[in-house]
Amino acid sequence: NNIKLICAVSKSKFRKKHSKFIQYGTAGFRTKGEDLEHVLFRMGVLAVLRSKFKKATIGAMITASHNPEEDNGVKLVDPMGEMLESSWESIATKLANIDDEDIETELNTIIKQENIDENQPANVFFARDTRPSSEHLANALEEGICAAGGNSQNFGLLTTPQLHYMVRCINTNNNYGQPTEAGYFKKITTAFRTLYKQENKNYKASLVIDAANGIGAIQAKLLNTHLKDLIQIEVKNDGTSGRLNHDCGADYVKVQQKSPQGIDMEPGTRHLSFDGDADRIVYYFADKDNTFHLLDGDKIATLVAGYLKNLMSESGLTLNLGLVQTAYANGSSTDYITNKLQVPVACVSTGVKHLHHKALEFDIGVYFEANGHGTVLFSDKANQIISNATKDTSKTEAQRKSASCLLTVIDLINQTVGDAISDMLLVELVLSTQDWDAEQWNQAYIDLPNRQLKVKVKDRSVIQTTNAERKTTAPVGLQEAIDKLVSGYLKGRSFVRPSGTEDIVRVYAEADTRANADKLAAEVGAVVY
Numbered sequence: 001n002n003i004k005l006i007c008a009v010s011k012s013k014f015r016k017k018h019s020k021f022i023q024y025g026t027a028g029f030r031t032k033g034e035d036l037e038h039v040l041f042r043m044g045v046l047a048v049l050r051s052k053f054k055k056a057t058i059g060a061m062i063t064a065s066h067n068p069e070e071d072n073g074v075k076l077v078d079p080m081g082e083m084l085e086s087s088w089e090s091i092a093t094k095l096a097n098i099d100d101e102d103i104e105t106e107l108n109t110i111i112k113q114e115n116i117d118e119n120q121p122a123n124v125f126f127a128r129d130t131r132p133s134s135e136h137l138a139n140a141l142e143e144g145i146c147a148a149g150g151n152s153q154n155f156g157l158l159t160t161p162q163l164h165y166m167v168r169c170i171n172t173n174n175n176y177g178q179p180t181e182a183g184y185f186k187k188i189t190t191a192f193r194t195l196y197k198q199e200n201k202n203y204k205a206s207l208v209i210d211a212a213n214g215i216g217a218i219q220a221k222l223l224n225t226h227l228k229d230l231i232q233i234e235v236k237n238d239g240t241s242g243r244l245n246h247d248c249g250a251d252y253v254k255v256q257q258k259s260p261q262g263i264d265m266e267p268g269t270r271h272l273s274f275d276g277d278a279d280r281i282v283y284y285f286a287d288k289d290n291t292f293h294l295l296d297g298d299k300i301a302t303l304v305a306g307y308l309k310n311l312m313s314e315s316g317l318t319l320n321l322g323l324v325q326t327a328y329a330n331g332s333s334t335d336y337i338t339n340k341l342q343v344p345v346a347c348v349s350t351g352v353k354h355l356h357h358k359a360l361e362f363d364i365g366v367y368f369e370a371n372g373h374g375t376v377l378f379s380d381k382a383n384q385i386i387s388n389a390t391k392d393t394s395k396t397e398a399q400r401k402s403a404s405c406l407l408t409v410i411d412l413i414n415q416t417v418g419d420a421i422s423d424m425l426l427v428e429l430v431l432s433t434q435d436w437d438a439e440q441w442n443q444a445y446i447d448l449p450n451r452q453l454k455v456k457v458k459d460r461s462v463i464q465t466t467n468a469e470r471k472t473t474a475p476v477g478l479q480e481a482i483d484k485l486v487s488g489y490l491k492g493r494s495f496v497r498p499s500g501t502e503d504i505v506r507v508y509a510e511a512d513t514r515a516n517a518d519k520l521a522a523e524v525g526a527v528v529y
């Protein structure tokens with residue numbers, strides 16, 4: 001049977017070569033690429049079991065996102081393109097860490113506990129980013145799938161959100177789109193072409209992408225072939241010389257608050273950075289005095305929510321639109337959403353799955369992490385109401401037209417997960433519609449100066465948090481110490497939390513001035529340490 005074969009292949013080719021514990025965290029497994037071979041084999045096996053369990057195609061993406069080039073990772077994708085259900089995260093962690101000898105027993109336990117029908121066919125879609133270790137790890141995954149008796153399709157090099165899209169397509173009988181690279185581009189570029197406004201005064205149809213020397217470069221260049229008559233896209237840090245994520249990419253630009261290496265900022269031009277697997281995006285520009293301005297996930301979320309709210313009102317529709325953020329959202333953005341946009345805003349714990357989950361509570365849920373990971377979710381009800389409105393003869397023609405526009409916007413958005421390419425087209429669509437340049441977009445609100453720090457501690461798990469990570473409950477006295485420091489600053493806010501992806505504690509602080517934000521962050525960092 002399959003389990004005997006799995007154990008035989010595991011013993012002969014994919015033995016566990018180290019005893020480092022590795023956990024399926026918020027972004028799957030993530031560590032040094034060289035430590036992952038047996039994990040990938042085992043995840044191939046687990047993906048097959050998950051596929052049998054769900055009676056659907058499961059995805060597996062090999063990437064470590066914005067981590068350094070020598071790292072790698074893998075995450076499983078559930079049938080609708082969403083992240084793996086949390087209850088299976090611990091199953092994955094256990095299977096990845098047990099000794100070679102215990103695999104047989106463990107697999108039998110999973111099959112029994114989850115009541116998996118072994119005769120059910122299984123199918124796994126997988127893809128990888130451009131890291132040097134990714135191809136080898138993809139082979140290990142494929143051998144796991146194969147040994148477990150599953151079918152698979154290897155998509156080669158894709159962005160993370162593209163793989164999520166493929167999985168959703170296949171499991172919805174291609175109603176969501178064709179599960180191919182060409183199908184992906186066809187869906188989003190057709191929608192974009194329908195809506196994009198070409199004649200503009202302020203908005204200029206050109207932009208420069210920092211592709212973090214990753215997979216985003218390949219895909220952005222492909223996008224370019226579809227849209228070159230509409231918009232001029234220049235791809236920098238395209239992997240031909242620099243190292244992946246090294247002094248570039250969305251995480252670098254967001255945290256350092258400066259332009260990446262390899263980009264000469266021309267005042268006024270819209271620049272943007274993807275991360276290593278192109279599920280995050282941030283914009284930035286230099287003003288006429290050459291001052292750097294960041295347009296991060298918060299600015300994207302507010303731009304998009306404002307646009308959708310307008311379209312809804314122009315269509316004469318009252319749907320429940322909401323925005324989801326984390327504690328890292330700039331205080332000014334939250335004020336703006338609440339007081340100016342008058343859209344309800346929710347705050348949840350860090351990690352896309354929390355945001356995604358919360359956004360499902362709205363008819364239209366916009367979610368973005370400040371770091372640029374986000375998307376928009378349309379409920380079935382919203383889809384139906386918008387679609388009906390396009391044909392509703394009791395509405396004016398203008399209202400029906402706005403409803404059609406809204407319906408097309410849905411096709412532009414990758415609802416499975418944050419997608420740098422799709423988010424970029426959405427931003428470009430909104431800016432072209434408003435005829436705004438970067439400066440006008442930026443004027444919506446002024447970010448409070450803020451600072452993020454990483455603090456190395458002996459055991460980060462001693463820090464426990466509550467209230468969407470905005471307060472600590474342990475160790476004793478820490479929160480009181482932070483409160484005391486914060487009270488000394490105008491517009492001060494600060495929180496600390498253990499990272500889910502790195503062995504560090506993150507400190508965040510904002511205050512009225514740059515110097516004060518830096519000072520508050522340093523002071524809070526010192527009490528954590």
Ligand code: NG1
Pocket residue numbers: 026027065328350351352369371373498499500501502506
């Ligand atoms: P951690 O390391 O838990 O802070 C980081 C990001 C998350 C999310 C995950 C997954 C920040 C502050 N944190 O998590 O938002 O993107 O990585 O990639 O940006």
Ligand code: ZN
Pocket residue numbers: 065066160275276277278279280
């Ligand atoms: Zn990423």
